[in-house]
Amino acid sequence: MAKMQANQMRAGMVIEFEGARYTILRQNIMIPGKGNAIIQVDMRNIKTGSKKDQRWRTADVVERLTTEDKEFVFSYPEGDTLVLMDPETFEQTVVPKDILGERLPYLQENMKVQVRLIEGDPVAMELPELVTCEIAEADPVVKGQTASSSYKPALLVNGIKVMVPPFVTAGEKIVVRTEDSTYMERAKN
CATH class of the missing domain: 2.30.30.30 (SH3 type barrels.)
Structure with missing residues (x-):
């Protein structure tokens, strides 16, 4: 201090x-x-x-x-916490799940995350801006609806609802912005 x-x-x-x-x-x-x-x-x-x-x-x-931003790799969830690994020392750090709030479902195994530490205590965590997610279900395209018209609701495998273009179907992978759950593009596999 x-x-x-x-x-x-x-x-x-x-x-x-x-x-x-x-x-x-x-x-x-x-x-x-x-x-x-x-x-x-x-x-x-x-x-x-x-x-x-x-x-x-x-x-x-x-x-x-004093604040420090440090990169960690997400290992696994444990109860109300998330276990992270320091990629340099391989030491484990535990943070509360609620540090991510509504963005928690986007967290994926081995994902690199930025953690803000204050005096050594983790207080905030940032996910990558874009993540690839699989679509669990998507509404069928309504006959006569053109590709340029409105987006349709879809449900991701992680349980989050997103709006996607009419041509996107269940089972496809898409890129989503974690900040606001916005569809960006089809994933290029």
């Missing part, structure tokens, strides 16, 4: 405030007509996900936490 002045805070930094850890989302320096400048900071509680607006004077001191 390192102390820094409030006016040195930047987006992406992690601070400790009132006993909780927050990621800085945005900071704004406001200079009123008279008096000292005020730092307006939007931040998100790492544990609860709730957002908070906080104001500091420029001379106020805050606790900055």
Whole structure:
């Protein structure tokens, strides 16, 4: 932990405030007509996900936490946790499943993931932007529907629903964006 002045805070930094850890989302320096400048900071509680607006004077001191992004390989799920392996040391690290939220079904064996560590504790996990998934079921194409018309719902093997073009059928593999479950293209096998 390192102390820094409030006016040195930047987006992406992690601070400790009132006993909780927050990621800085945005900071704004406001200079009123008279008096000292005020730092307006939007931040998100790492544990609860709730957002908070906080104001500091420029001379106020805050606790900055050191963060490190490290690559791991997903090994297997165990209860409420995920077991990851450090590809360099082969040591195992365990993180809670809820670190991924709604993106958890996209996690696949041997997938490379980025984990953000704060003071050695895992607090966030990023999946690859694009993953290949198999379609379990897709609605049949309605007669007369052209290829350029609307997408149809499909269910992936991992249980997530996505909208796909009419020509995509069950059993096919497609590339999906993990952030918002958007169909990108057919997988090139």
